Amino acid sequence: MSVIIKPILTEKATKESELQNRFGFVVDKKANKIQIKKAVEQTYGVSVVSVNTSISRANRSTKYTKTGLITAKTGAYKKAFVQVKDGETIDLYTNI
Numbered sequence: 001m002s003v004i005i006k007p008i009l010t011e012k013a014t015k016e017s018e019l020q021n022r023f024g025f026v027v028d029k030k031a032n033k034i035q036i037k038k039a040v041e042q043t044y045g046v047s048v049v050s051v052n053t054s055i056s057r058a059n060r061s062t063k064y065t066k067t068g069l070i071t072a073k074t075g076a077y078k079k080a081f082v083q084v085k086d087g088e089t090i091d092l093y094t095n096i
Contacts, residue, residue, distance in 0.1 A: 003031045003039035007092045008079065022083045023090050029055065029078045036080045040090075047085040054079050 008024030016022040027036055033051040040048055058076040
């Protein structure tokens with residue numbers, strides 16, 4: 001089971017990583033904070049201070065088109081924001 005799915009590379013997440021050493025990841029929905037901490041420490045070789053998680057709910061939308069009413073749903077996912085020790089950093093842009 002892969003705990004870390006992908007890093008979050010938005011403007012807000014980049015700003016937090018530069019100012020507060022907090023990095024965001026999309027993680028498996030069944031993973032807990034301890035598993036996320038171990039996975040980040042093993043993958044990136046840093047010391048994790050704290051882990052905050054949140055589950056983003058699935059959004060539903062309805063569109064009116066020529067062929068009729070179309071409904072859509074986006075998938076729910078879990079985000080983890082990991083704070084690493086001062087002086088350490090994670091380089092997320094090398095694998096892009």
